[in-house]
Amino acid sequence: MNRSQLIEELRHVVGPTGVVADPVALMTYDADGCVMDTGEPQVVVLPTSAEQVSAVVRLAARYGAPIVPRGAGTGLAGGATPIGGGIVVSTARMDRVLEIDARNGRVLCQPGVINWELSQLLKPYGYQFAPDPSSQKACTVGGNIANNAGGPHCLKYGITSSHVLGVQMVLPDGSIIWTGDGNPAPVGYDLTGVITGSEGTIGLVTAAWLRLTRLPEAVRVVLALFPDIAGASASVSQVIASGFLPAALEIMDRLAIKAVNDMYKLGLPEQAGAALLIEVDGVDDGLDELLADITAVCWRNGAIDVRPARTPAEQNQVWAARKNAFGAMGRLAPTYYLVDTVVPRTRLPYTMEQVGRISQEYRLPIANVFHAGDGNLHPIILFDRRDRSQNQRALEAATGVMHVSIEQGGVISGEHGIGVEKQDYMTLLFSTDDLAAMAGLHQSFDPYDLFNPGKVFPKGRGCGELAALRKAGVAWSELKTR
């Protein structure tokens, strides 16, 4: 590939300020939030429209350079990491909210719009965009769509795919399609549905109609404190089994509390081994009874205190502590590895016990901050990356968590995606036939493996059938081994 010629042509498409080619600047783009793997892109391009993206994609095909889509780079599975080089296409300059259509319950956004800013913008209208990943102050809606992102409130409101009505996408052949506009009964295969969560491997979303969710009339938040994580986990299992429908059920364990307590002035007692954040919402009527029922479950499971967050300010403080807990981990260790798996809710107490065992076995502290109501674990393995032994043990501990989760009937990712981080664990969950079906879908969109090649599907050998189906990927083998 003639890199300088490619850069020149890209400049022609997006203008000189839309191309990053300086080697130092390119280093910013060598990974996303998952720093286990890195790769240097040939060039980064920041288009401002679908037409520009289309032109970039056509150029990429001509030059034989893969496209790696990138939102804010907050992903935790390496989905935006240019592992085989190529052209990173950043959506940072496509950051406008184009239309708020409250009457039809929809909002039209460009992909680079930041999740939090969207919800702030919608607030005066009485609406929100329901998916609220912990990274929401930085992450983009395009990234949310690519990863089918979650967040604490998807317990009640559902994951991103329930909130995407239709997308504009640039396909690997450079064509621009729209998959929907909010019509509630679209005819034809559900392209919107299969695009959501496809991790940038079949095209790049350049605009989306998102569903508006009415803000609830009333919200109540309480923190229930437990001596240990067992009581908190058991409470969550029982709350779900009893058929209560909270808006969020989030657990922080002792280490996580330690990390956020001072930072957010939560004033939680040291004997608290776990905090369960409970939120209920809806019309005001009945909410107190619902909360009383839920806290009764907590008391029965050994809660030592139940603290209501009475004012919106107090509620925001509690939520800020929860959502920024990952950042606060820097107070405990130089590096952390956040594992994302899901188990059936009844298996939470046992699984958390096993996470404790894994922590001991690999001699690494593990903090837990997670979406307990969904059974979505987030063990945070604390280690020092500079220590090779710790590095290795962190990886093995993460694998241990995945094995335990699968044994308990769970899966390897609840909301972060597969990317490169978990691609080789896909075979723990899926047969070759299962993977081949996914590969078939992939091939329908991207037969030449132009978009985000080498992600999601396992790298491993011995998947003959799958490899045959994905034979087009060979076209990039040269790049990959460079």
Added chain:
Amino acid sequence: MLPAALTRQLVEIVGPERISEETAPFAVHGRSPALVISPSSVEQVARAVAACHAARVPLAPWGGGTRQRWGRPIAAETFVVLRTSGLQAILMHEPDDLTISVEAGMTFAALDAALAAHNQMLPLDPPRPALSTIGGLLASGADGPRRLAYGTSRDLLIGIRVVEATGRISKAGGMVVKNVSGFDMMKLYLGSLGTLAIIVSANFKLMPRPRAAASLSCFFEQPERAFRLITALSASQLIPAAVEYREDGTTASIEVRIEGLPAAVERHVRDVRRLAEEAGAGSVSVVAEGLAAVEERWADFNDAPQTVDLAADELVARLSCLPGALEAALGDVRARAAREGLLLRVQARALSGVAYLRLRGSDEHLRAWHAAILARWPQLVVIGAQPALAAELPVWGAGIANLDLMRRIKQEFDPENLLNPGRYVV
């Protein structure tokens, strides 16, 4: 005629008692299959599909047969109907996890009964639940009135197992409520009318049955007033389970289903009543209280899109549009029906923008009505008509986007075009 070798093979796979040559009741748009088979296991389905694939004989998957009027006629002279009636097991139900895995041939009523024993529900509200199967419900992607509160099968389906066109068995998703491990293949099969693969089992996340429920009927002399209530409900922070607009001749009503915590239900009854009166309702009454009474009341409403019983001069259509356009769409539907002298009954998911229309009259007038409405409202899908009329109308509506891409998907999953050939959009 079916190749004799294939018949022998199918007999061997499913057993002689699970093969029937009484094929008339399984006609698709008036065309009878050559054979009807009812495999009793997923493996049998897979082997039977593989045998048909090898012989290049098309298949029409068949659940309860309640939505076989959907779609275009099957594009094959000779085909086999594959019933899922032999697949009725609950594979896994962990009540405390609020998840269930069931085989595709299970009827919705059987599933509902099993869930009721645990005070749980799958609020999809299909018409004719005693006949309607899980597989058919998913393959047709049908919605129900309570999509307003709980979503459709798109939101509640968490895992799936299918038999692909070649007989290969594959699965996606899992038994957890949140999962991004791999592509969301559930979305691909949902609503694909059995043209990509045959659904053999499905996993759902469940909802607890509500502690309290009520149903209100609000009658209006003019549709415009009914739409005032719809607008008010849409702007409010109330969260009714379902809001259905009904119109039959000269009367219009809005049926509001409310469920949840007792205090919240009371509050909703109060507020909906007030909003209805402000909108100019002629009368407002609580017609049912308690879950059992509400369910009984709503069985009829759930049945509105049914096409099992279809009069000889009847056409059933689904018109979908943005919710804000529903009033205008129904205005056009009504005016044109009057002009053609057609009897019209309407039931619409008022806050979602999906209307089910039942019209009666001569073919000539139905045709004229259809052409006029389709020209203005392209998302007009004919889901029930007599075979001759269904064969002639563009039943999937007009202006369907991205057909090239859909063709590539169909080509990838069913390159020989053996699964329900010709019946869906590509």
